[in-house]
Amino acid sequence: MSGINKVILVGHLGKDPEVRHLDGGVTVASFPLATSETYNKDGKRVEQTEWHNIVLWRGLAEVASKYLQKGKLVYIEGKLRTRSFEDKEKVKKYVTEIVAENFTMLGRKSDFEQSPSTSALPPISETKIDDEFAINPSDENGDLPF
Numbered sequence: 001m002s003g004i005n006k007v008i009l010v011g012h013l014g015k016d017p018e019v020r021h022l023d024g025g026v027t028v029a030s031f032p033l034a035t036s037e038t039y040n041k042d043g044k045r046v047e048q049t050e051w052h053n054i055v056l057w058r059g060l061a062e063v064a065s066k067y068l069q070k071g072k073l074v075y076i077e078g079k080l081r082t083r084s085f086e087d088k089e090k091v092k093k094y095v096t097e098i099v100a101e102n103f104t105m106l107g108r109k110s111d112f113e114q115s116p117s118t119s120a121l122p123p124i125s126e127t128k129i130d131d132e133f134a135i136n137p138s139d140e141n142g143d144l145p146f
Contacts, residue, residue: 029061
């Protein structure tokens with residue numbers, strides 16, 4: 001039996017996606033994503049934030065670079081990947097990342113209206129998310145479908 005490596009996150013971008021173009025024209029984008037949870041400790045509300053390193057490749061990276069910005073709320077599906085590298089002092093380092101397979105921008109319709117630095121939203125099919133969970137840019141009142 002093969003294993004399952006599946007990650008689902010909903011959080012806010014910690015900064016704008018950083019985009020690089022590798023040899024052969026391959027595009028990669030990365031950004032930190034913050035997820036938060038709250039709980040009660042000794043009668044006080046405590047919020048705990050976890051930071052995740054998100055990596056997107058090729059077409060998904062292109063879409064992210066155009067439409068995602070610091071602070072935006074996003075739903076991400078992907079897989080966990082740990083890789084190693086040597087730093088300048090030849091010390092082996094490890095980094096764990098979420099390699100995104102698709103994403104959906106969340107929030108109100110007004111959060112995604114055009115501004116001078118952005119253009120129209122991409123077709124939802126480019127983000128490869130089921131229509132059931134996608135925001136319909138033509139929805140006049142911005143309500144969720146349930």
